[in-house]
Amino acid sequence: MASQGTVLSGQVWTMLAECAPGHSRTLTKHNVRITFRGKTYYRFPAGPHGKNRGGKRYRVEIGHVKNLVRLFEVRECAKNHFDQL
Amino acid sequence: MTTNQREVQSLEAFPTRQGTLGKERHMATYPLVFGFHDVVGGSGFWAEVRIDGRAIMVEEDDGTWFYGVEPGGLAGHGATAQEAHEDFRAGYRSVLADIVEEAEDFRAFRARVTDFLSTVNRPNEAEWEANLVRAGELKLDWLPVRRAGAPGRIEERIRVEELQDPQGVINDPDISSTTQSLAALAA
Secondary structure, three states: OOHHHEEEHHHHHHHHHHHOOOOEEEEOOOOEEEEEOOEEEEEEOOOOOOOOOOOOOOEEEHHHHHHHHHHHOOHHHHOOOOOOO | OOEOOOOOOOHHHOOOOOEEEOOEEEOEEEEEEEEEEEEEEOOOOEEEEEEEEEEEEEEEOOEEEEEEEEOOOOEEEEOOHHHHHHHHHHHHHHHHHHHHHHOOOHHHHHHHHHHHHHOOOHHHHHHHHHOOEEOOOOOEOOEOEEEOOOOOOHHHHEEEEEEOOOHHHHOOOOOOEEEEEEEEEOO
């Protein structure tokens, strides 16, 4: 897949810190679960198994980020972090 | 697993619809309805989960995406529509697996699964409604068209039931089945 279709997970966490203050992230067996203002995104990619799973340094397809910011309705803020949005 | 699998034909032959989501523009956006039916086993319980859900299928520069409307907290991606659907379905199952692993009992499982299944992605829903097709206006040979009525009560769209005797259900070939259709306005 083209690299321009992916972003670093750490960039997503930074975006959420600004655009979804108070959100929570939980690493589950298969995914990262993210909750903000009573809504939960259940299937955010957790990355490959290993030390970096759920961390800052794996790549995530931008479509998952698009869907996430739509659910949380924070797209206008998130566009400051990701041009692809 | 029984799936409603059909050979995916090229979408290039079909008229595209321009979907917009704010300033986003997609090559083609299709409103879908789908049905998933699964049986899962947890800590001392078995459960049957059915949903009549909605999603939008979008062709983007990096391939095809399925974005959940209801449930709105997941997406799937692939080079083709078939692959995107399979990824979406696999993602859905992975969420069920997460929830069943964490649930201490059936009540806890049902509460969490109901939350997952009933979460609506409002911007995606707006896109879904804006792209409803008139019956006959847009046709995908590999995807049947189904009339889109009002979503109905949640109890009609989502069913999470405890199974006392899963054996009679597990061997049913319709379990873990998938159906999907292109949502259409009434003709």
